[in-house]
Amino acid sequence: MSVEPENRHHPRLEGKVIIVTGAGSGIGKATTELFQQHGATVIAADLTGADHRADAGNEEDIVRLVSMAREQHGALHGFFANAGISGGLASIFEQTVEDWQEILRVNLIGPFLAIKHAAPVIKEQGAGSIICTASVAGLRSGAGGPAYSASKAGVISLVKTAAQQLAGSNVRVNAICPGLIETGMTEFVYERARAKGQEDRLGHLNPLRRGGVPREIAQAALFLASDESSYVNGHALVVDGGLSSSHPFNRQDYGRTAI
Ligand code: NAD
Numbered sequence: 001m002s003v004e005p006e007n008r009h010h011p012r013l014e015g016k017v018i019i020v021t022g023a024g025s026g027i028g029k030a031t032t033e034l035f036q037q038h039g040a041t042v043i044a045a046d047l048t049g050a051d052h053r054a055d056a057g058n059e060e061d062i063v064r065l066v067s068m069a070r071e072q073h074g075a076l077h078g079f080f081a082n083a084g085i086s087g088g089l090a091s092i093f094e095q096t097v098e099d100w101q102e103i104l105r106v107n108l109i110g111p112f113l114a115i116k117h118a119a120p121v122i123k124e125q126g127a128g129s130i131i132c133t134a135s136v137a138g139l140r141s142g143a144g145g146p147a148y149s150a151s152k153a154g155v156i157s158l159v160k161t162a163a164q165q166l167a168g169s170n171v172r173v174n175a176i177c178p179g180l181i182e183t184g185m186t187e188f189v190y191e192r193a194r195a196k197g198q199e200d201r202l203g204h205l206n207p208l209r210r211g212g213v214p215r216e217i218a219q220a221a222l223f224l225a226s227d228e229s230s231y232v233n234g235h236a237l238v239v240d241g242g243l244s245s246s247h248p249f250n251r252q253d254y255g256r257t258a259i
Contacts, residue, residue, distance in 0.1 A: 011039035012226040017073040018042055019065050019118065021056040021110065022083030024049025026183025027133065030214035031080060031221045038222060041073055046083065056083035056110035059117075066117045076121045078225045081114035082133040085148075086185050092146045100147040107151035108158070115162045119171045127170035131224045132159055133217075134175040134236055136244045143179075152177075156236045163234030172233040174224050179203070179240025180211040208241035 013035055020035070022028035024046030032044045045054035045065055052068070054061040069076040087095070087103040111132040122128035137144035138152030155175055162173040180203050182190055190211075193199050203211035220239045223229050238244055251257065 011037075012222060012228065014039035016040045016077040016225070017069050017075050018078035018080060018225060019045065019069060019076065019114075020080040020082060021045050021054065021065075021114070022133070023051075026185060027178065027181060027214045027217045027221075028080070028082045031082065031218040034215065034218040034222050035080075035225065038226075040078075040225075043069055043073075056081065057105040057113070059113050062110075062113040062117050066121055070121055075125050076118060077125055077128040078122070079114045079118040079130045080133075080221055080225065081111040081130065082221075083110055084133060084135075084151075084185070087145050087148050089145050095145065095147055100150075103145075103147040104151050104154070107148065108154040111155050111158055115158070115173060119162070119166055119169065119173075122171050123166075123169045127227075127230075128172070129225050129229070130159075130162070130171065130173045131221055132173070132175045134159075134177045136177050136179050136238065136240050138177060138236075139238070139244050159236065160234045172224075172229070174229070174232060174234070175236040176217060176220050176224070177236050177238045177240065177244070178212065178217045179206060179238075179243045181214055181217060182211050183214055186211075203241060203243075206241035206243035207245070210241065212239070212241060 018035055018040050020028050020032050020042055023032045023044035032042045035042050043052060043065055044050040045052040047055060054065055084107045085103060087099055115130055118130060132155050134155040135152040137149040138156045141149055159173045159175040193202050217239055220237055
């Protein structure tokens with residue numbers, strides 16, 4: 001199986017200026033590279049490891065990134081609000097109000113600020129796309145800690161409301177819900193499995209029976225950022241190998257399914 005894209009066709013983001021947060025690692029880094037390969041000018045922002053230092057949950061930093069796009073590149077066509085923190089797998093009874101405030105600040109207020117400040121500037125170009133990274137953790141429990149899951153459910157709700165409140169603007173707002181992807185955030189899961197010799201169990205609950213790689217989320221972001229998704233709006237696109245397509249069930253109850 002190859003997850004490498006076919007890039008022989010035309011660049012899909014030629015001439016577009018797009019801000020990416022969380023661009024220093026994992027999904028944001030892979031998406032920055034793919035967007036650039038497709039002709040975009042990317043303003044890559046992160047706390048560390050990217051060209052521009054910015055805190056995705058800080059309003060002044062987001063305003064500065066949007067101004068930079070306009071002043072240095074003359075336009076803004078897209079925003080990938082992707083920065084996120086997990087906060088670990090502590091339970092409701094272990095997490096503090098401070099834990100919740102910080103996780104919601106980065107994961108949910110971050111996308112809110114991106115939409116609030118980028119949408120009016122994108123609208124000036126006539127059309128554009130805002131993409132927020134949610135998670136399968138926002139669909140149901142069991143894929144992250146309580147504050148993380150609530151923050152990602154909030155992102156799914158936010159893109160739907162934003163799409164409506166941007167009616168008539170030609171600015172589309174969508175979310176991506178990744179499943180298990182090997183990045184800095186999930187490094188401990190992968191390391192633990194490898195240390196136990198159980199790497200083959202990673203992602204084994206989904207029908208593709210493997211974890212994903214950042215490039216596979218970048219490909220979904222590329223579609224949503226490009227004009228190819230011109231009629232996709234207010235949607236949460238699940239990219240999880242099929243993990244969330246089922247309730248937990250006992251395969252033995254379903255007869256022979258292997259082919
Ligand atoms: P990652 O840790 O590799 O990358 C996240 C990046 O965000 C890091 O570079 C980090 O420095 C940056 N960041 C954190 N807080 C920030 C802030 N306040 N301002 C700016 N940058 C900040 O992890 P990743 O998996 O690539 O995470 C990207 C997004 O994908 C996150 O929103 C995460 O919740 C989401 N996600 C990841 C998975 C997965 O399995 N890896 C699954 C579902 C959703």
